[in-house]
Amino acid sequence: METQAYLNRLLNHDLNAPMGSLNNLLNEIAAQVGSGELPDYTTLQVMQDVSRRSIRLLAVISDIGKYQLHRALPSQEEILLTPLIWSSVAQFHEKGNEKDIEIVQDCDDSLTVFCDSYGLERVIQSLLQQGSAAAGEGGGIDLSSRPCPVIQGWVRIEVSYGDEPWPGEMRELVRRTPEKQAIGVDMNDRRLSLDMKLILTICAALGWGFSQENSEDGRVIFHLDVPGGAGRSAAGEDAE
Amino acid sequence: METQAYLNRLLNHDLNAPMGSLNNLLNEIAAQVGSGELPDYTTLQVMQDVSRRSIRLLAVISDIGKYQLHRALPSQEEILLTPLIWSSVAQFHEKGNEKDIEIVQDCDDSLTVFCDSYGLERVIQSLLQQGSAAAGEGGGIDLSSRPCPVIQGWVRIEVSYGDEPWPGEMRELVRRTPEKQAIGVDMNDRRLSLDMKLILTICAALGWGFSQENSEDGRVIFHLDVPGGAGRSAAGEDAE
Incomplete structure (x- = not known):
């Protein structure tokens, strides 16, 4: 059970933050576009970076969970x-x-x-x-x-x-x-x-x-x- | 340990998909802005929706993990x-x-x-x-x-x-x-x-x-x- 608590901590600490900041940037961009302004391209690039990073983090956390289970050795x-x-x-x-x-x-x-x-x-x-x-x-x-x-x-x-x-x-x-x-x-x-x-x-x-x-x-x-x-x-x- | 496997499955099935589609839409928007075009506002609204949904799903999955642990009863x-x-x-x-x-x-x-x-x-x-x-x-x-x-x-x-x-x-x-x-x-x-x-x-x-x-x-x-x-x-x- 300790490992699941660990996994939960990773979800809350490591994944929540980038997803939250992605959401905030998205709201900014939507506000710009809503007022007819062309959004800042650099911000979009930062968002792409954060988005890719979040997906990568999710995969890493999920793999940590998978290998912590290791009830049977994976196929060799x-x-x-x-x-x-x-x-x-x-x-x-x-x-x-x-x-x-x-x-x-x-x-x-x-x-x-x-x-x-x-x-x-x-x-x-x-x-x-x-x-x-x-x-x-x-x-x-x-x-x-x-x-x-x-x-x-x-x-x-x-x-x-x-x-x-x-x-x-x-x-x-x-x-x-x-x-x-x-x-x-x-x-x-x-x-x-x-x-x-x-x-x-x-x-x-x-x-x-x-x-x-x-x-x-x-x-x-x-x-x-x-x-x-x-x-x-x-x-x-x-x-x- | 079964519960951790369950949690991992939720991460992969329920969270991965919206985060992936958010990423794809973001790439589309960045391509539009990169070519000087004002991005589609409806797409941005869909993205805001998916982003909020992803954050909510993360919280739900993390709570499922928390209550599955339930080693001690939470404070009453x-x-x-x-x-x-x-x-x-x-x-x-x-x-x-x-x-x-x-x-x-x-x-x-x-x-x-x-x-x-x-x-x-x-x-x-x-x-x-x-x-x-x-x-x-x-x-x-x-x-x-x-x-x-x-x-x-x-x-x-x-x-x-x-x-x-x-x-x-x-x-x-x-x-x-x-x-x-x-x-x-x-x-x-x-x-x-x-x-x-x-x-x-x-x-x-x-x-x-x-x-x-x-x-x-x-x-x-x-x-x-x-x-x-x-x-x-x-x-x-x-x-x-």
Whole structure:
């Protein structure tokens, strides 16, 4: 039941505010048009932004609820990782990321993963969203994949970007364990974005590893560790 | 956990659709203004309506979640019923009920209730909303209160309006019992509005009685039974 109270709090705190401000702007625009005035285009653009953001927040909250339930493990499948990363990046762009963010990919195309692909796409999208919110206009996000250096047979996806790094050194945010409450941060911490909450919820529900490192040159690096697939792909076989 | 899955379904089915259509209309308007055209005022009015509706739906869903939790009974207090009814009607009008609905009140001003007043306001508002959706333009809703004819010391609030009555006779929708699962209808029934779901959830959570009757002249009558207060008000004493 605790989780449902949590979900309700997200609805009231995180979704209510943008929907309310959208409504207020809409009333302003309607008043302008009602008096025969051409409405301010910039306001309309802000509204489009808030509207897209609200719909995205609703999806994030609904996914947090879904993965908090995790009565049964979601369907797991073996898939090639790189196409899933491409699709996550494409969806991130489609969902209206208006900042001019360059995403530099450096992926090992031979890697396969064995996991809930929907959850993985959502985590990658939320990592990009998190990075795009933190990086300034024209900032860049690096996205890479490689065999996990610490767990045999797993795959590591790394997302990094320039930011004011959080204080502290390397932090293990979610331990690799099938236990549910393995999240190493306070989920009620106000500095956590909804996207970070979704990432933590999915990783904890599925037993994935998730940690954060601050590099010496001021970049934030997130490591996401997921189970690798049994076999390498054809491309992988070529490379061997 | 079942209740959280239910809440998630409401978010996806009932809230996602209006927010999506609001977003689409907004894009249309922005395109018009972008090409120097004055946007269509009727479309803006539709958008205001959808926006208000979305915010209302969010509040209803969040309240359904809140009352489904009901780990502890909400704070109960003894209050005069009629001012609470006035306030519910006022809030119903404020929340943008654009239809020209006349609400005819016939209340016993001496009545007090002993209950969670927030829950009672929400139920009355949702009954009015339900009635306003069903009644045609210019239709009327009757709202009355009197001592409950079937339970000593309780109070009956009655809301009725002309509608295509549901088939069947008198139905006890929520039995008076503190047990939680006393709802006499299938909560997944697609004909149930979100408002009706909120009414059923609150009544079941708080042990109130709720039933429906179809009168011979084609009106739908809802009976809401809540515990009466210990004492009658000053007005009540005058009447005795």
